[in-house]
Amino acid sequence: MKKATLRKERFAKKLVVIALATIAVTVWAPIPGIIEKVFAADLTEAAMRLNRMAASTADVDILVIAKPATTDTENDLYVTFASGFNVDAAPANITASTANISGTTFNGEALTAWPGIGTSAAASSSQNVTFNSGDLTVGTLYAFTITAGIDNPAAAQTHVNTISTRTSGDAVIDTKQVAVDVVSGSTDQVSVGATVPPTFNFALDVNAVNFGSLSSSSVSVGTTVNVDIDTNASNGWSAWLSSANQGLDSASTSQTIDTSGSIDGTPTSVTAGADYYHLDVEVTNGTGTGTPSIAAEYDGQHSGSYSGGTFASTLTEIATSNGPGTNDAVALFGIAAMVSTKEAASDYVDTWTVVGAANF
Secondary structure, eight states, X not given: OHHHHHHHHHHHHHXXXXXXXXXXHHHHSOOTTTHHHHHOEEOSXXXXXXXXXXXXXXXXXXXXXXXXXXOSOOOEEEEEOOBTBEEOSSGGXXXXXXXXXXXXXXXXXXXXXXXXXXXXXXXXXXXXXXXXOOOOOTTOOXXXXXXXXXXXXXXXXXXXXXXXXXXXXXXXXXXXEEEEEOBSTTTTOOOOOOOOOOOEEEEESOSOOOOOSOOTTSOEEOOOEEEEEEEOOTTOEEEEEEESSSEXXXXXXXXEEEOOSOOSSSOEEOOTTSOEEEEEEEEEEOOSSSOXXXXXXXXOBSSSSOEEXXXXXXXXXXXEESSOEEXXXXXXXXXXXXXXXXXXXSOEEOOEEEEEEEXX
């Protein structure tokens, strides 16, 4: 009786051991679709940047960024968009690009163009989009841009998308969830405005012209008056000049060296031995989009063959420009000659008034 009982106990123990072994094998046996999920690693880094976060933005550009953590051979990238994103059902309409990736950074680290990504998605089903991928290097930060085919959700809130790299057998290698925020209206934009005030500067470098001693045998040119003009006026500027006496008048002798000719758009020739008093104007600098020019009447010569415009008692336009200018400049040259019988005196004088205006 005792031996029979002992054999039964030993047989029962063997059955328990066999059962436990069977259970252990069953627990650790590979189950398709489970083992990959258990052992898929997190991407070291992952992000999705929308070029517009405004709700319902159509064909939003999405910068997809990922740094692989696992050494394996990637075949594709599997992106699952949160409910609310409008994902085009046609893969060809979900376009992709790696243009402008090289040379840009994310979180201070250089981005590398994602290899093999192609110009469009390889597959699209519901919220899931598959892109082809070349083999990736662990520790490299890759990126590409989805340029069309995805529309932002209408709901302004945080949405969670999933990025996964996969093998040729669709086994997940690395994966990570990323949050993107969608905002209402245009609250992802800042309106920027500025005012550029109108500017105008008009300055003479000297306020006195001296002819010195006139001679009946030569033509004299007075001190050069330089006019500096600066303006941002879109239509440029104009300069005018008037002469108080229209001549060089002497109070002590009651004589004058009168200006001659008429304002007819043609400078008057000046020769020695006769009374002449005229004005020559020249452009000496033009910097900007405007082009300074001289009124035809005063576009004469102050050396060699002398000529100049007739002085007027009213403000007469002598120079213009047709656009903004910085350091535009014109020079004014008084030209004088006299007859040999002109009475001697040191008080032959005149006063010029020179003014300008900008044309905004």
